[in-house]
Amino acid sequence: MRHERTVAVPREVPEDYRKVEQLPSGLFRVSVSSVFSGQWVRALRKEGFLLLASAPLLPNGLLLSADLLIPPDLDEESIEFEVVEKSVLTGQPRQLDLIREAITAGRNATSAARLGNAGSAAEHWEECGDLWEKAGDSRRATLAFQLAQSTFYR
Incomplete structure (x- = not known):
């Protein structure tokens, strides 16, 4: 055109x-x-x-x-x-979309942990950490990765 x-x-x-x-x-x-x-x-x-x-x-x-x-x-x-x-x-998702996805992954992790599904909770915390890392929030990413490790070894 x-x-x-x-x-x-x-x-x-x-x-x-x-x-x-x-x-x-x-x-x-x-x-x-x-x-x-x-x-x-x-x-x-x-x-x-x-x-x-x-x-x-x-x-x-x-x-x-x-x-x-x-x-x-x-x-x-x-x-x-x-x-x-x-x-x-x-090419890359917007930061707001990454933050929303990270929050959703964190909610899914806490729900799985409350239901006693440690494996699923750890996977969701890993996903949450990856998303926070992509969004540029290393503090929240580190916390999510720590929660993934502590959930996995319970």
């Missing part, structure tokens, strides 16, 4: 060039220089950093542009637009 040219630019576009246009019906067009080839734009609500939309940057004359459909009740001031590698969007 090609975008129509919307921005008059000099023959050489500065590397840090970036323009955000709010078009009708909740459509935003983000245009950047061609140094960002192969990357994507994602739109996050500034409050809570909720992912609203993402789109690949496509050639648009001397620029690359992405069109993102955002709920029409939001304006540009409430949205953060970021240019990111595709792996950021698809």
